[in-house]
Amino acid sequence: MGDFQTRLETVCAQRGRLCVGVDPHGATLAGWGLDEDLAGLERFSRGLVAALADQVGVFKPQSAFFEAYGPRGLDVLVRVLGDIAAAGALSVLDVKRGDIGSTMAAYARAYLGEGAALAADAITLSPYLGFASLAPAVELARATGRGVFVLARTSNPEGPAVQDATRDGVSVAQSMVDQAGAANTALGAGVVHLVLGATHAELGVNLTGFDGWVLAPGIGAQGGRVDDLARLFGAAVDRVLPSASREVAGAGPDPAALRDRAAGLVVARAG
Numbered sequence: 425m426g427d428f429q430t431r432l433e434t435v436c437a438q439r440g441r442l443c444v445g446v447d448p449h450g451a452t453l454a455g456w457g458l459d460e461d462l463a464g465l466e467r468f469s470r471g472l473v474a475a476l477a478d479q480v481g482v483f484k485p486q487s488a489f490f491e492a493y494g495p496r497g498l499d500v501l502v503r504v505l506g507d508i509a510a511a512g513a514l515s516v517l518d519v520k521r522g523d524i525g526s527t528m529a530a531y532a533r534a535y536l537g538e539g540a541a542l543a544a545d546a547i548t549l550s551p552y553l554g555f556a557s558l559a560p561a562v563e564l565a566r567a568t569g570r571g572v573f574v575l576a577r578t579s580n581p582e583g584p585a586v587q588d589a590t591r592d593g594v595s596v597a598q599s600m601v602d603q604a605g606a607a608n609t610a611l612g613a614g615v616v617h618l619v620l621g622a623t624h625a626e627l628g629v630n631l632t633g634f635d636g637w638v639l640a641p642g643i644g645a646q647g648g649r650v651d652d653l654a655r656l657f658g659a660a661v662d663r664v665l666p667s668a669s670r671e672v673a674g675a676g677p678d679p680a681a682l683r684d685r686a687a688g689l690v691v692a693r694a695g
Contacts, residue, residue, distance in 0.1 A: 445669025579621025644671020
């Protein structure tokens with residue numbers, strides 16, 4: 425399978441760096457003329473992936489919208505992850521898990537373990553029980569050729585109250601960036617990546633020395649703009665995955681309209 429970062433670099437070179445969120449919440453389903461039920465969940469999610477299958481390199485299903493339907497909703501998520509893999513794209517499963525000890529290890533097995541029904545190419549993690557608490561997931565991701573995206577400075581307006589707080593002159597968000605960089609140095613591979621929202625007026629962290637990738641949610645409906653990425657991320661911009669969910673899905677359900685909307689957001693990787 426190869427390591428996650430190599431596969432990510434390859435697919436982005438071929439298809440550009442847009443990450444499309446698969447967020448089947450009620451308003452989006454209604455916009456597609458679908459009911460908020462299992463049938464609507466599956467038609468939307470698999471239809472979105474099918475429409476963009478050969479055009480988009482990374483999809484980010486939001487696990488919560490599938491979990492809300494119980495086991496049958498998770499069955500749909502398994503099929504969506506399969507569709508993404510069959511399309512030659514990569515999946516970043518947005519689960520934002522964060523816990524300690526054996527519980528974190530169990531989460532890791534669920535989403536990063538070989539043969540796990542819900543295994544994705546990468547998952548999102550919350551480090552706010554301490555960055556070191558993520559070790560079981562980081563270690564398993566490395567062993568299975570997968571990746572993790574660690575929340576650092578997120579796109580939601582509530583985030584700064586915690587993430588911009590400082591200790592000894594260093595913000596919590598910067599501490600996460602620094603520890604992610606140190607983890608990659610120790611592992612000798614780009615296993616650990618970051619989530620930094622594209623909605624901020626200023627990035628608020630220094631990425632010097634961090635060689636992983638950055639997932640940048642908030643493009644479109646939340647106010648983030650592709651045109652602002654170079655200013656925000658500077659020299660790291662070629663390792664940024666701008667993520668759009670409602671901005672793309674809102675063009676559906678017509679496949680041609682979805683493809684046109686996504687094409688307008690695709691960012692080519694320099695070089």
